[in-house]
Amino acid sequence: MKKVSLNLAGSLGLLGVIGAVAATPAFAETGVSQVSQAINNDPVAQNVTSVSQLSDVKPTDWAFTALQSLVERYGCIAGYPDRTFRGKQATSRYEFAAGLNACLDKINEIISAGLADKVSKADLATLQKLQEEFAAELATLRGRVDALDAKVAKLEAQQFSTTTKLSGSAIFSVQGASGNSGTPSNSNIFVSSRVRLDLNTSFTGSDLLKTRLEVGNGTQSIPSVFGAGSTTGTNGVSSNIGFQTYGQDYTGLTGGSTFTLAKLRYDFNLGDARISLGPVMHAYDHIDTNSFANDESADFASTFFINNPLMVLVNGQTGGAGAAIDWNIGKSSFTARALYLAGNGAQAATNGVTNGGLFGDAYQLTGELEFAPKNANGDKPFAIKLQYTNGAVNNANVNAAGVNLEWKFTKGIAVFGRYGFGTIDNRGIGATTAAYTRTLFTGTNTTTAGNLSPQTWMAGLAFPDLFKEGAMAAIAVGQPFIDSNVGNASQTNLEAFYNFPVTNNIRITPDVQFIFNPNNTSGATIFVGTLRTVFSF
Structure with missing residues (x-):
């Protein structure tokens, strides 16, 4: 030529x-x-x-x-x-x-x-x-x-619409687990699935009406196979493995064959800011994001490595009602974000430990400031986010601060991590914070005197494009809930995965987890293996 x-x-x-x-x-x-x-x-x-x-x-x-x-x-x-x-x-x-x-x-x-x-x-x-x-x-x-x-x-x-595009994904997941808490080892193997259909609608070209329908056959956690005696006492290992660190949203669907409205929000630009409003929103779409640990269909299988548990208080399949703002300050390296979510925004009446409504328990208000400078190619290999959350869950007030870090320091290696600390105030409803720790972090009824001052941390290594372009491997370790008033040890999680693209639309991910001292109870160790296949369309 x-x-x-x-x-x-x-x-x-x-x-x-x-x-x-x-x-x-x-x-x-x-x-x-x-x-x-x-x-x-x-x-x-x-x-x-x-x-x-x-x-x-x-x-x-x-x-x-x-x-x-x-x-x-x-x-x-x-x-x-x-x-x-x-x-x-x-x-x-x-x-x-x-x-x-x-x-x-x-x-x-x-x-x-x-x-x-x-x-x-x-x-x-x-x-x-x-x-x-x-x-x-x-x-x-x-x-x-x-x-x-x-x-x-x-x-x-x-096309069926001039304003709406349809996309979706289907997950086939096989899980196997074993554990020993003082009795002969127990094991269990089961299959989970999830199908998502996303309708992405734009009226002006820059706005987005996001509608998600979701259906699945999973349960929130591995079935009750681990405890010796009661699964709710300090001598047993909860079926909700260790501070709900196993509750992927695709194994947490309880609707059976019924589709659920899993996301409904409207995004639009206001100057340099992106505004989001909706009755069904999720915190992980707007705050505490991380390029290497933020998507259970693409990376880690456990919720703990997906988000900081002190930053994302309102979670679950249907999220909450609220609003978010994402503002890049003067086209600089700094971006400010704010989020408000009400987990029971559609419930006006008091029910049990929650009082519902747009401004009632459960809710969270989170602010985040990110510093992410661009390199010569316009990419952002380094990002650090400073965070603060004030919220309420099950009659317990939460005040927490955190940091989220990622740094791709070479083409094929990156480090990432999260850290959080804060206080949990039981509002004087008694001598325990059991309602809070049981529902949000543990799977047990362990009672704890007084208020809590927990810490949480995780850190990991990622290897983008390992062996094939578009693939990624990562390993991470962390402790989801550190507080001397909860249990006699600190639970430690270790997880590794390799996400391999078979084609542009099919990805296979083997994943292994080790949970040491689950629910801050010393002695037990749980192993979980997952083989996940994701079809996107």
């Missing part, structure tokens, strides 16, 4: 930078944008009207004048969504041809509009030479544009 010589570009003149320009994700003309993005799998382009809008282009750059003319005179260049140009990025002949085609089409528009005097003879001569040099590539690109147009027309005719 022939190489492009500089003299074809007119001694670094107007089109001498088309080759560099072609490495941008797309160009002003829609058809060529689609082709360029299809070739490079790049994000949607950001149209610009002035070269000054490209943050990484400086007046001292050798191609500044040519770029300025391409952008401001001919309007055939676009930048990346983050307003960068990335002019040093390598380009292929097809990418070069895509850029050339965009400029040809734009200049033809100018000539057709009777403004031929706006196009210099030198530019036209250079275009003609380039058009001859890249005739084969231009023909291929235009053929692809026609094919894409035909496919788009077919899809638009067959």
Whole structure:
């Protein structure tokens, strides 16, 4: 294949930078944008009207004048969504041809509009030479544009809605567990499944109405096979393995064959902020996120490694009603977030230990400040989040602070972790906090005198793209609930997984867990093995 010589570009003149320009994700003309993005799998382009809008282009750059003319005179260049140009990025002949085609089409528009005097003879001569040099590539690109147009027309005719897209996933999971708490080892193997259907609706192009329907056949925890004697006393190991650290949401569905409304919220932009409102929302969508430990279908199987238990108080399949804001401060490295969720927002009357309503128990109010600077490629390999949560669960007030960290310090290795500390006040309802610890953290009726000042921590290593692009392995260790007033030891969790993509839509994840001193009761150890297959569509 022939190489492009500089003299074809007119001694670094107007089109001498088309080759560099072609490495941008797309160009002003829609058809060529689609082709360029299809070739490079790049994000949607950001149209610009002035070269000054490209943050990484400086007046001292050798191609500044040519770029300025391409952008401001001919309007055939676009930048990346983050307003960068990335002019040093390598380009292929097809990418070069895509850029050339965009400029040809734009200049033809100018000539057709009777403004031929706006196009210099030198530019036209250079275009003609380039058009001859890249005739084969231009023909291929235009053929692809026609094919894409035909496919788009077919899809638009067959889609069930012009505003809504359907996506979903199905999980097949086989779990096996064994444990010993003073009696001969017990074991159990069972199968769980979950199907999610997401309806993603946009009315303006930037907003989102998220509707999720969900059904599954699992139970919240491994069946009661572990305790010696009572499963609710300090001598037994709870069937709800260790501070509910096994309760994946896909094994926590109790609706049987009945679909549940598992998510309903509306997201929209307000200036630089993203606002979310809805009757069925989840904290993990908005706060305490982590690139390596935040999705039970893709990484860790246990809820403990998915979220900080002192930060996510309102959880479960149907979440809660509330609102959230995500605000990037002045397009800087700092992002502020706030979340309010009411777990019983749909219940107006008092029921048992909860008083319901939008502002009643259970609820949480969480604030988070993130620092995540971009590198030269526009990525964010390092992020640290400082957090604070005030809430109430089962007649116990919670005040907690936390930190969430992730750092991908090389291409294939990252570290991550969470830490939290706080107080749990039983509101003076007696000498115990059993209602709180039983429902939120333990599976037992263990009574504890006075209030609590728990800590929680976890840390891990992740290996992105291990053995195959898109795969990920990780291992983590942590202690979900450290308080000398609860039990005679501190429960310790160890978990490892390897998420392997079989195809773009099928992933298999083997996962192993060891739970030492479950429910802060010394002596017992529980092993859990999981083989999870996720089908996405």
